Amino acid sequence: MITRRKKVMRRIHGAMFKLPLMITCEAFEDFILAYLDGELKGKQKFIFEMHLGVCRECRDYLRAYKSSMELTKATLTNSENALPETVPEDLVQAVLAARGQV
Amino acid sequence: MTLANSPEQSVSSAELPDGSDQSIESFVRSHTGWMLSLAKRILRDDSDAEDAVQTAFANIFKNLQAFDGRSTAKTWMHRIVVNQALMTLRKRRPQSEEEIDELLPVFDANGCRIEDDWANPETPEGLLQRTQTRSHVARLIDALPDSHRIVLILRDIEELSTADVAEQLNITEANVKVRLHRARAALKKLLEPLMRGDAL
Incomplete structure (x- = not known):
């Protein structure tokens, strides 16, 4: 549920984001990938980080976005999805048997 | 390029099988694990993943002589497994986007x-x-x-x-x-x- 305080804060932010060198959260969203890839330089990086400094919602969002990436990586590289403990012998035999038949 | 979940981060062309039964068996045993993991990650189905790996190995053996060494052998093999898994995926009914x-x-x-x-x-x-x-x-x-x-x-x-x-x-x-x-x-x-x- 959206509180009255949040609505007021968003209205203030909305006005603030129209100032020079400020961007909206929607514009900030478009630069997240480039920022995390280290592709933002100079003025673009400055503007991105300035928004990050003044917008708590985007700070929280980016933190959760990065945590989610970390959980994803840890899940897919350290589980049964990672290297199997044993290589299925029937698969090895099937590969060897089929050799040269394609 | 870094490839995840592989004990060997690269395979030199010298490690590719020389055609003898022994070298081929050793090659298959060395690489089945990471290839199967990769295919499973893409396909989310053990049986489809095993089929993709089997076909990928067949393609690797078929194209072994044509491997030009412009990438590492591991990168080349990785690409073949991904391509095969993607082909299997495309045959499935598409999901709503x-x-x-x-x-x-x-x-x-x-x-x-x-x-x-x-x-x-x-x-x-x-x-x-x-x-x-x-x-x-x-x-x-x-x-x-x-x-x-x-x-x-x-x-x-x-x-x-x-x-x-x-x-x-x-x-x-x-x-x-x-x-x-x-x-x-x-x-x-x-x-x-x-x-x-x-x-x-």
Whole structure:
């Protein structure tokens, strides 16, 4: 549920984001990938980080976005999805048997 | 290029089989593990993954003489496995692409983010200490549409470059970037209950 305080804060932010060198959260969203890839330089990086400094919602969002990436990586590289403990012998035999038949 | 989950980060062409039965068996035993893991990650089905690996090996043997050494043998083999798994995936019935939209960030009329407060989020380190976390996260990753899930796996897990992913999926680099960001954003939304401490 959206509180009255949040609505007021968003209205203030909305006005603030129209100032020079400020961007909206929607514009900030478009630069997240480039920022995390280290592709933002100079003025673009400055503007991105300035928004990050003044917008708590985007700070929280980016933190959760990065945590989610970390959980994803840890899940897919350290589980049964990672290297199997044993290589299925029937698969090895099937590969060897089929050799040269394609 | 770094490839995930491989004991050998590269395979020199000297390690490719020389044609003898012994070298071929050794080669197959050395590489089946990571190839199967890669295929499973893409296909989410053990049987389809085994079929993809078998066909990938057949293609590797068939094209062994044509391997030109312009990339490492591991990169070349990785590409063959991914291609084979993608071909299998394309034969399946396509999923609706609309389902990801409702998981994307929301903004008000002023372009301000609408985001619930994050009071005391759980850290990834803390969450990963719990035994159920990985299986829960794996289920949520599987819930993403294939077109976005595959880009996420190839970029964030297999650590292929944007250009390599674009080439393998036959889409533009800009499209890879859009899909990757949308996949990450959707996954963040799906993982929110877990990270807020409301799940498990």
